[in-house]
Amino acid sequence: MDPVRYRILGTTQALRPDGTPVPVGGARLRALLTVLALRPGRTVPASLLVDEVWGVDTPADATGALQALVGRLRRVLGADAITSAESGYRLAVAPDDIDLHRFERLTGEGLRALADGNPAKAAEALDDALALWSGPALADLPDRTAEAARWETRHLDARRARLTAAVSLGEADTALPELTALCDTHPLDEPLQSLRLQALRATGRTAEALAAYEDVRQLLADRLGSDPGPELRALHGELLSVAP
Numbered sequence: 001m002d003p004v005r006y007r008i009l010g011t012t013q014a015l016r017p018d019g020t021p022v023p024v025g026g027a028r029l030r031a032l033l034t035v036l037a038l039r040p041g042r043t044v045p046a047s048l049l050v051d052e053v054w055g056v057d058t059p060a061d062a063t064g065a066l067q068a069l070v071g072r073l074r075r076v077l078g079a080d081a082i083t084s085a086e087s088g089y090r091l092a093v094a095p096d097d098i099d100l101h102r103f104e105r106l107t108g109e110g111l112r113a114l115a116d117g118n119p120a121k122a123a124e125a126l127d128d129a130l131a132l133w134s135g136p137a138l139a140d141l142p143d144r145t146a147e148a149a150r151w152e153t154r155h156l157d158a159r160r161a162r163l164t165a166a167v168s169l170g171e172a173d174t175a176l177p178e179l180t181a182l183c184d185t186h187p188l189d190e191p192l193q194s195l196r197l198q199a200l201r202a203t204g205r206t207a208e209a210l211a212a213y214e215d216v217r218q219l220l221a222d223r224l225g226s227d228p229g230p231e232l233r234a235l236h237g238e239l240l241s242v243a244p
Contacts, residue, residue: 006037006091006098009151010135014077024076028053030140032069036082036091037098038138038147043085055142099132100151106132107158114161119168126162130155156182160192167195172202187219194231201239209239 005015012030014022024030031053036044050062059065070089074082083090095101106129113122137151138144159182166175179196186192193216200209213228213236220226228236 006033006093007132007134008034008037008140009099009103009133009137010139012037012140022076024073026072027140027142028069029073029076031142032073033077033091034138034141036089037093038100040091040093040095040098040101043088043090045088047088049088052141052143100137103129103132103158104154107154107161110158110165111161114165114168119165123162123165123169126158126165129158130162156186156189160189160195163199164195167199167202170202172199175199176203187216188223190216190229190232194235197232197235197239201242206239206242210236213239 005019007013007015012024012034014024014033016022024033032049035049035052046063046066050058050066053066053069054062070082070084081092083092096105106125110122110124110126110129113119113125133155136144137148137155141147159178163175163179163182166172176196176199179192179199183189183192183196193212197209197212200206200212213232216232217228220228227233
C-alpha cells in the first residue's frame, strides 16, 4: 500500500495511487511524516526527528518512542515506505511526489519563463504550483514557525509572479482584486505595489495609480523613514507623463 503522493502544504496527507487518502491518524504520526517528507530520499537523523516531532516534550526513552512511531507509520504507509539507516530514517519517495517539492519545481519553471519573456508559459506553471496549496504550509509540524515562514514567502513569490504574468497577458482587470488584497496584506512589498500601479495604469485608472503611489510613499516614510525605490519612482514619473 505504497502511496505515491504526499501533501504537506496544509494538513499532512498520504495519497494512494488512485488519489484516495490513506488515514494517517494522530498528531505525532502526521508530524513524523511531515519531517520525513521535507527531506525526501534523504536519511533524517533520529535526533532531529525526535527534536522536531516532540519538541520540548521529549520522552524519557526517545529512541524507543521514535522506533514505535516509525513502526506505526510503516503499518499505515507500507513496510517499504520508510527505510532504516544506522543514524535515522528515510522516506522512500521522489521529491516530485511531495506537493511542497513539486510546488518549488513548478515555481522555478514559472519564474524562469517570466524572466525569458514568456508570460503564457509562466502562467501555466504557476497555476499548477499554486493549486497545490490547501492550507498553511507544514500545518502538522509542532514548531513550524521558521520553516513555514520560508515557504509562505515562496508562496508569495509565486503569487506575485502569477499576477505579473496576468498583467503582461492583458488581464490586469482580472488580477486587480487579488493584487489589491495582497498589497493590503504586504504594504511594504515594493515590487507588489509597483505591479498594482502597473495594473491600474493598464486599465486606464491613472488617477487611482497616482493616489496609490502617494499612499505607498507616505507609508514608507512613516514606517521606514525612506523614499520609494527606483522602480516605483520611475513608474511614478511615467504615470505623471500621461496623467491628464
